[in-house]
Amino acid sequence: MVRVMVVFGGRSGEHEVSLASARAIMEALGKSGRHEVVPVGITREGRWLSSGDPMKELESKAKYLSDGSNLEAPDVSGPLASAGEKLPAGLGSVDVVFPVLHGPYGEDGTIQGMLELAGIPYVGSGVLGSAAAMDKPTMKKIFAHHGLPQVEWLALTRKQWERDREAWTREIEDSLGYPCFVKPANLGSSVGIGRAADARELATALDAAAKFDRRLIVERGVDAREIEVSVLGNEDPEVSVPGEIVLREAAFYDYEAKYVEGGMELVVPAEIPDQTAAEIRRIARVAFEAIDAAGMARVDFFLECGTERLLLNEINTIPGFTPTSVYAELWAASGLCYQKLLDRLIELALERHG
Numbered sequence: 001m002v003r004v005m006v007v008f009g010g011r012s013g014e015h016e017v018s019l020a021s022a023r024a025i026m027e028a029l030g031k032s033g034r035h036e037v038v039p040v041g042i043t044r045e046g047r048w049l050s051s052g053d054p055m056k057e058l059e060s061k062a063k064y065l066s067d068g069s070n071l072e073a074p075d076v077s078g079p080l081a082s083a084g085e086k087l088p089a090g091l092g093s094v095d096v097v098f099p100v101l102h103g104p105y106g107e108d109g110t111i112q113g114m115l116e117l118a119g120i121p122y123v124g125s126g127v128l129g130s131a132a133a134m135d136k137p138t139m140k141k142i143f144a145h146h147g148l149p150q151v152e153w154l155a156l157t158r159k160q161w162e163r164d165r166e167a168w169t170r171e172i173e174d175s176l177g178y179p180c181f182v183k184p185a186n187l188g189s190s191v192g193i194g195r196a197a198d199a200r201e202l203a204t205a206l207d208a209a210a211k212f213d214r215r216l217i218v219e220r221g222v223d224a225r226e227i228e229v230s231v232l233g234n235e236d237p238e239v240s241v242p243g244e245i246v247l248r249e250a251a252f253y254d255y256e257a258k259y260v261e262g263g264m265e266l267v268v269p270a271e272i273p274d275q276t277a278a279e280i281r282r283i284a285r286v287a288f289e290a291i292d293a294a295g296m297a298r299v300d301f302f303l304e305c306g307t308e309r310l311l312l313n314e315i316n317t318i319p320g321f322t323p324t325s326v327y328a329e330l331w332a333a334s335g336l337c338y339q340k341l342l343d344r345l346i347e348l349a350l351e352r353h354g
Contacts, residue, residue, distance in 0.1 A: 002346060004029055005038040005094040007111065009058045011046050012103030013191045013212060019058055021321035022100040026055070028323075028339055035346075038094055042101070096349050097122040100321060104186050107318040108134035121353035123345050124295040125317040132291040133317045136185050136217045139291065146290045148283055148312045151302065152176055152220040155185065158210040168206075169199050172218050179221035182206050184213035195221065222311065224302035227270050229280055230319075230330040231288045231297045232344060234352050239281040240330040242301075243268035266326055268333045272303065279310060287315050295348050298327045 006029070008022030009015055022039075029035040041054030049057055097120055099111050109131035115122045125133065132138050137155040144150065154175060161168055172180060182205035184192040192212040194205025209216050226245040231237050244267040270277070284299040298319035302311040319327040323338045331341050 001036050002034060002096065003036045003038060003094045004346065005040055005097045006100060007040045007042065007097060008055070008100045009042040010101040010103070011042065011044055011105040012101070013187060014102035015044055017320060018100055018102050019055065021102070021325070023055060024322040025098060025100060025342060028342055032339060032343070092118070092120070094120070096346055098346070099124060099318065102318055102320070103191070104134070108186060121349045123349040125293045125297070129291045129293040130317050133293065133297070133315045134186050136183060136314065137215070139314065142290050143287060143312055146286055148287060149310060150312050151222055153217055155215065155217045158214045158216065161206050161210060161216065165203065169202060172202060173199070176218060176220040181219045181221055182209050183217050183219070184209045185215035185217050186213050222302055222304050223306070224304045224311070227272065227280060227301045227303050228326055228330065229284045229299050230327045231284055231293070231299060232331065234294050234348055237285055237288050239284050240334040241268060242270040242272065242277050242280050243326065243330050243333070244270035266329055268330060276303070276308070276310065283310070283312055287312060291315065293317055294352055295345055296327065
């Protein structure tokens with residue numbers, strides 16, 4: 001019997017997404033007969049909950065709306081919980097930790113560093129891979145170093161934007177043009193992302209993104225199909241069959257399209273030439289190894305309409321993890337069911353630690 005501590009919730013704007021992923025993981029592990037699940041929740045304020053029913057307590061406090069309209073940057077300006085409340089009881093008595101913390105304070109190398117110091121095996125990438133993938137400008141610089149194709153982009157800080165809005169507007173217009181996409185540098189699940197078709201929308205998008213992060217990134221908009229693959233492994237990673245994200249009504253793949261039922265459809269395998277699929281899988285493997293990822297990752301691509309130009313968008317080291325999430329669905333289509341996928345991830349965590 002493998003004792004697995006599942007850590008969920010957290011201080012990021014993706015708190016509710018984490019709860020959904022963790023619930024699915026714990027239910028599957030609990031049914032396996034091979035795992036003892038130890039649930040640990042983290043509140044938005046950073047307090048660890050390791051007694052009672054952490055999931056129930058966090059869900060009762062979550063003001064989750066199906067359209068994502070409740071999403072706000074968490075208030076972390078005040079003091080965190082005391083040191084005694086930060087660490088869960090029984091951390092040293094588990095065999096492996098499964099972090100299900102999307103976004104900052106969990107997917108970014110922070111909890112990974114804590115677990116490294118404690119000498120405890122954990123699922124997923126280490127400190128370097130987690131941090132590099134979470135920070136979009138850093139990730140893109142690493143990809144550029146490896147010669148991987150990407151959309152044009154530029155980065156700026158909240159302070160730079162606030163100091164000289166006109167100069168940055170001109171810079172973005174001259175170097176990227178419209179439409180363009182504005183993103184917080186360190187968030188996922190499309191939280192805080194805005195599409196701008198003119199200067200007024202650009203200002204609105206930058207102001208909105210700046211509420212979530214002090215560092216921002218702007219990318220050239222492309223007319224493209226969205227293709228994704230899932231990666232699994234450590235030193236010799238495997239890549240799933242590609243799938244295509246088909247949007248129902250949204251202008252782009254935003255929070256609502258991702259998490260509201262009927263907002264998107266995953267077509268798997270993607271209807272693309274075999275040569276394109278092979279190149280996507282090759283680039284995904286290079287990207288995974290470039291940031292020193294481990295365990296799992298979802299890699300997202302653009303396939304530009306008309307030119308068929310393939311562009312690497314980003315890599316996510318703790319993707320959404322319900323059975324109907326893209327990561328798991330792509331592996332199911334590749335012959336690896338949800339339960340076996342979880343088993344393999346735990347094996348990889350113990351292998352990497354060893």
